[in-house]
Amino acid sequence: MSISNLLLFLMLVLGPVISVSATSWPVCWAGMEIGILGLIPLLFIGNSPFSKESALKYFCIQALASALIFVGGMVLFTLLKSYFIYSLVFLMGVCLKLAIFPGHFWVTGVVYGLGWVSVCFILGPLKVPPLAFLSEFNSIFPESVSWVLLLSGVSAIVGASLGNNQTNIRAMLGASSIAHSGWMGAATVFGGLWLYLAIYLLVLVFLLLFLWQGDMFMGSMGVLSMEGLPPFIMFLAKLKVVQSALMAENAFIWLGLPLSGALLSLIFYLKFSYSLLLSSEQFPARFGALSFMVVNFLGVAWLLASF
Template sequence: MSVSNLIFFSMLVLGPFISLTSCSWILCWVGMEISFLGLIPLLLIGNKTLSKESSMKLFCMQALGSAFILVGGLVVFSLKGLDSFYAVVIMYGLILKLGLFPGHFWVISVLFGLDLVSMSVVLGPLKIPPLLFLSEMMMIYPNMSEFMFALCGITAIQGAILGLNQTNTRAMLAASSIVHAGWLGISCVSGSLWVYFSIYVTSVYFCLSFMWVEDSFSASLSLLSLSGLPPFFMFLAKFSVIQCLLQNLHSPMWLILPLLGSVISLVFYLKFFYSYHISSKRNSNLPGLALGFVILNSGAVWFFFTG
């Protein structure tokens, strides 16, 4: 690994770490920017025109979101202006960064043009600082929780509908990330953020890894895992969100749209599962890998409910 690549990789790791350990909103914002600056060279490695176009779109959206957060944060936190308008400005910046409705319009076109490594960074570490910021905003402005529930429910529905029209796996994963972004937003309010995020990122990385090694049979199972059906990992994540939401005495009504979005998204998950399944080579290694993947997921569910 060259020195420059090592520096940029360190920035990718350092940014989320700064955001997670900071006691100041401005340091959290700086962490977001450091992690994104570390990602830019990785995005531009590919020679494909589509990859560079996606990189520019991602840069524009993230920069715009950062500008909203900085302007709103200066008024709300530094100048002590607790005007709800500027809180909404911050929220919109976070919505753009996370791909929540109505700032979800860039997600599919950007992820469609990225390679699997870049996708893994955008869907994983890059989400940590804005999710942390959103979680803190929900603690400072608890009266905005219903507004966030409504946006996240619409996000889940919108992502599911967009996923129905996709024929490319990366575009489908982008639509899936919109659905899960809705659930992540709800988890920021309910208090189960890191449980959901950890399980989601693990499931996505399983899927991208199997796609990277062109293991179609295991990739088909990992795609199905993202749907949240038992006995897969994502079932635990959604169950924890529902449980925390009800324990915090929020209305069950707010679960209707996210659950409906999950049901609709089953259509494209099953479509791609079937497509990968019938195209698998079925060599001697595939059943063993797939069986191990299912046992791991089933064991996690069993441990969760009995441990």
């Protein structure tokens, strides 16, 4: 790795760290931008023309989203007073960042032409600062919570619908990210956000690692784990959000859309899992496969201990 690439990678890692440790919203916004500026040059590395096209699309969308967040946040977080127009501008910027409906349209087209490492960074760690912004926005302006829950629920449905129309696994993971972003948006209101994000990142990294290595058998297990079926650890993340919603007053009605989206998502997760399973040549006996299985069984043990 060259010095320039190492510097860009450090920017990519330190950006979210600066955002979550900041004490003021401009510094949080600056950390979010540092992470994105570190990632975009790395997306251009490679000879594939699709990677360059995807990088340009991603840059344009992120620049627009950052501008919307800055304009909206400059008024909302400075005056600490809710204005409908600026709240709408801020929410639209966050939706573009997190690929929550109606800002979901760019994900599948961008991740289609990227490598596995780039897909991991776009769908994973760079969600941290926008989620922190959205969580703070919900706590300061509770009158906007209903809009956030509605957009999050619709995002879960839209992500599931898009996933059922995909034939490429990268595009499917992009649609899956839209659905999971809907659950994370709901978790910013109900609770359990950071547990959900941590488990999602863990499962995503394992899945992309298996696909990068060409391990189709464990890739199929990773796809099943992304759905959140009860034997797998992702189920605990969704269960935590549901439990938090049940403890909130009159919040159960908002769970209908995310749960319906999870049911629709099961169709394409099973389809891609079965396709990867048929492509596998033998049962793997490597450390990565063992680690992934142990993680999921720890999730089952945690679930049993909680009851």
